[in-house]
Amino acid sequence: MNGPEITLEVAPELRLFVAHDRRHGRTVVTTDGSSTLGHVVESLGVPLTEAGQLLVDGRPVPVSHIPGAGELVEVRAVRRPQQVPGAPLRFLLDVHLGTLARRLRLLGVDAAYESEDIGDPALAALSAEQRRVLLSRDRGLLRRREIWAGAYVYSDRPEEQLRDVLGRFTPVLAPWTRCTACNGELAAADKDSVSAGLEQGTQASYDVFAQCADCGRVYWRGAHHARLEAVVTDAVREFGAAGDQASTP
Numbered sequence: 001m002n003g004p005e006i007t008l009e010v011a012p013e014l015r016l017f018v019a020h021d022r023r024h025g026r027t028v029v030t031t032d033g034s035s036t037l038g039h040v041v042e043s044l045g046v047p048l049t050e051a052g053q054l055l056v057d058g059r060p061v062p063v064s065h066i067p068g069a070g071e072l073v074e075v076r077a078v079r080r081p082q083q084v085p086g087a088p089l090r091f092l093l094d095v096h097l098g099t100l101a102r103r104l105r106l107l108g109v110d111a112a113y114e115s116e117d118i119g120d121p122a123l124a125a126l127s128a129e130q131r132r133v134l135l136s137r138d139r140g141l142l143r144r145r146e147i148w149a150g151a152y153v154y155s156d157r158p159e160e161q162l163r164d165v166l167g168r169f170t171p172v173l174a175p176w177t178r179c180t181a182c183n184g185e186l187a188a189a190d191k192d193s194v195s196a197g198l199e200q201g202t203q204a205s206y207d208v209f210a211q212c213a214d215c216g217r218v219y220w221r222g223a224h225h226a227r228l229e230a231v232v233t234d235a236v237r238e239f240g241a242a243g244d245q246a247s248t249p
């Protein structure tokens, strides 16, 4: 290509997406003179879901800006916490993020998850149809134009993934209100109404407190794995739970 040369300065948080030889400081790119800045940024490897403000010579420009010769482009990281206007905050997770999905549900966050690989086009369509923020570590998936909103999940460790998503989108936490198996909402239940489906030991040891309105799975007090209790305690301590603000004097 013999188009205009521009200089890009990519925010440190986004440099992991860029090829090694372009990671240090500013990088010079030769464009074709007709591609948008959004396309140029994506070509560098940065998903647009992760790019915040784009500045040309210090002035904000949209992704549709066509860069001209000699421009200095600053690519900032998306601002945290990130607002997702236009619909209640709901997520859709790809096939690799099952643990994260279950932990979000444990905290009461609406997190749809496909345990079978339905393919990128179907996932993207689902995001659009249900207006869900698509969470993925697959940059190719996040580049799909159909998705309603998306976010790259930066870590491959579930603990860090959870902190990443909670810190970025600050969803309202309501622990123990959602089925970790299917994402359905839990309804209060008493032991008598569900005891037929329980094993004898369980019947004797625990008080049933909730049942999933969608799949019927029964949840009972005292039977939570200590690890799950710790996930909830840690998340609420750091990010707060629904009602916390109202009860603060």
Ligand SMILES: [Zn+2]
Residues within 6 Å of the ligand: 179, 180, 181, 182, 183, 184, 212, 213, 214, 215, 216, 217
């Ligand atoms: Zn369920």
